[in-house]
Amino acid sequence: MLRNREFSTILADGSKPHRRSGYRMPQVSLRELQVFLAVCECRAFSRAADRMGVSQPALSRTVRDLETRFDLRFFHRNGRGVELTQAGRVLRQHAETVISSVEDLEIELNELRESASGVVVIVLPTHVSQVVTPKLVRRFAEHYPKASLHVFEDANDRIADRVRDGVADIGLFYAYAPPDTPRQDYVAEEPLFLVELPDEDGNDDDGPITFAQLADRPLVLPRRKSVYRQFLEECADGAEVRLNVVRELEMGSTQMAFVLEREGGSILPFSHCWSEVRSGQAVARQIVGPKITRHITLIRSTFKQAQMVRVAGQILNEELRASNAMFRWQFVAKADQKAG
Known part of the structure; x- marks a missing residue:
C-alpha cells in the first residue's frame, strides 16, 4: 500500500524548476496523485470514486483542491465524462513516473526485508507464553520468512538476566516497581x-x-x-x-x-x-x-539492535493487548513508559 507522502514538483529530467524569490512550490501527496490517475484512466469521476473506494464528492473535492493549489485546470468536464487539459497531460506524465518509482521502491525494500535472516530469541513467563506464542511466531514469519523466532519459557526471576547476559533478545517479566533503567519499557499493570x-x-x-x-x-x-x-x-x-x-x-x-x-x-x-x-x-x-x-516490564538486549528485534517486540506488545481478556492487565500509554 502506498503511503501518503508529499513530493515537490520536478521536471522531466529530474531537476527542480527555478523558484522565484518568495514562491513556495505546491506540495502533492501520493494519495492525490492516485486519485488524479484514477480519474484519467476511468474518464469519469463516478467510476474513479468506485475504484478508489471513496464517495464521488470526496474524490471531486480532492481534484478541486489539487487544481486550486496549482491554479490550473486539469480536466475539461462534459456530459460524457472528463478530458485532460494540457496541464492535466503534463501532470499525468509526472504522476505516472512518481507512482511507478514508489512502487518499485516498495518492491525492492520488501525484497530486502524478506531476504533478512537470523534468529530472534524471546523469553516469557509460562502463562504468557502459552497464550501469545502461536500468533507471535506466525506473524513474525510473515514479516521475515527467512528468519527464525525462538520463544522460551523461564522463571520470572531469571528472565531479565537472560536478556542482560545476551542469551535472549527480548524478555517480559513481572516487576514489583516501575522500571527505571535503559532498555526497559513499562508495559502494563x-x-x-x-x-x-x-x-x-x-x-x-x-x-x-x-x-x-x-x-x-x-x-x-x-x-x-x-x-x-x-x-x-x-x-x-x-x-x-x-x-x-x-x-x-x-x-x-x-x-x-x-x-x-x-x-x-x-x-x-x-x-x-x-x-x-x-x-x-x-x-x-x-x-x-x-x-x-505487579508491573509488566519488557526488557530488550543491548547486544542486538536489529530491526527484526524491534519488529518482534512490537508484535509481542500487540498480541498481549489482543489477548488481554485472559490477563486483565491495565496497559499504560507510551508517554508513561520509560523507554530505552
Whole structure:
C-alpha cells in the first residue's frame, strides 16, 4: 500500500524548476496523485470514486483542491465524462513516473526485508507464553520468512538476566516497581485477585474485595523465601493486615491446583486462573483498598539492535493487548513508559 507522502514538483529530467524569490512550490501527496490517475484512466469521476473506494464528492473535492493549489485546470468536464487539459497531460506524465518509482521502491525494500535472516530469541513467563506464542511466531514469519523466532519459557526471576547476559533478545517479566533503567519499557499493570471456589450455595460473587477482608480468608501461598510472597507480605503490612496462610508451597505454579482441592483460596494474577473462572470452577475478586499490582516490564538486549528485534517486540506488545481478556492487565500509554 502506498503511503501518503508529499513530493515537490520536478521536471522531466529530474531537476527542480527555478523558484522565484518568495514562491513556495505546491506540495502533492501520493494519495492525490492516485486519485488524479484514477480519474484519467476511468474518464469519469463516478467510476474513479468506485475504484478508489471513496464517495464521488470526496474524490471531486480532492481534484478541486489539487487544481486550486496549482491554479490550473486539469480536466475539461462534459456530459460524457472528463478530458485532460494540457496541464492535466503534463501532470499525468509526472504522476505516472512518481507512482511507478514508489512502487518499485516498495518492491525492492520488501525484497530486502524478506531476504533478512537470523534468529530472534524471546523469553516469557509460562502463562504468557502459552497464550501469545502461536500468533507471535506466525506473524513474525510473515514479516521475515527467512528468519527464525525462538520463544522460551523461564522463571520470572531469571528472565531479565537472560536478556542482560545476551542469551535472549527480548524478555517480559513481572516487576514489583516501575522500571527505571535503559532498555526497559513499562508495559502494563497487573492487578492481583483473591481466587476461591464458589461457596456451597453456588454463590459466585466476583466483586472487588478489600485487603482488610483477606484477614479471615484461609490462603495457600508460596513460601516466604519467594519474591512474590515477600511482595504480598509487604502489601499486607502496609494495610495492617495479617494474612491467614494455611499452607505454604515450594512451587507457586501449583497454587491454583491447591485451591481446586479445597485447601483454601489464593492470591493470583488473572492469567493463572482465567480458565477455571471461565468454566465456573473458581471465582476471582480483584483486591482493592489498597489495590495491589505487579508491573509488566519488557526488557530488550543491548547486544542486538536489529530491526527484526524491534519488529518482534512490537508484535509481542500487540498480541498481549489482543489477548488481554485472559490477563486483565491495565496497559499504560507510551508517554508513561520509560523507554530505552
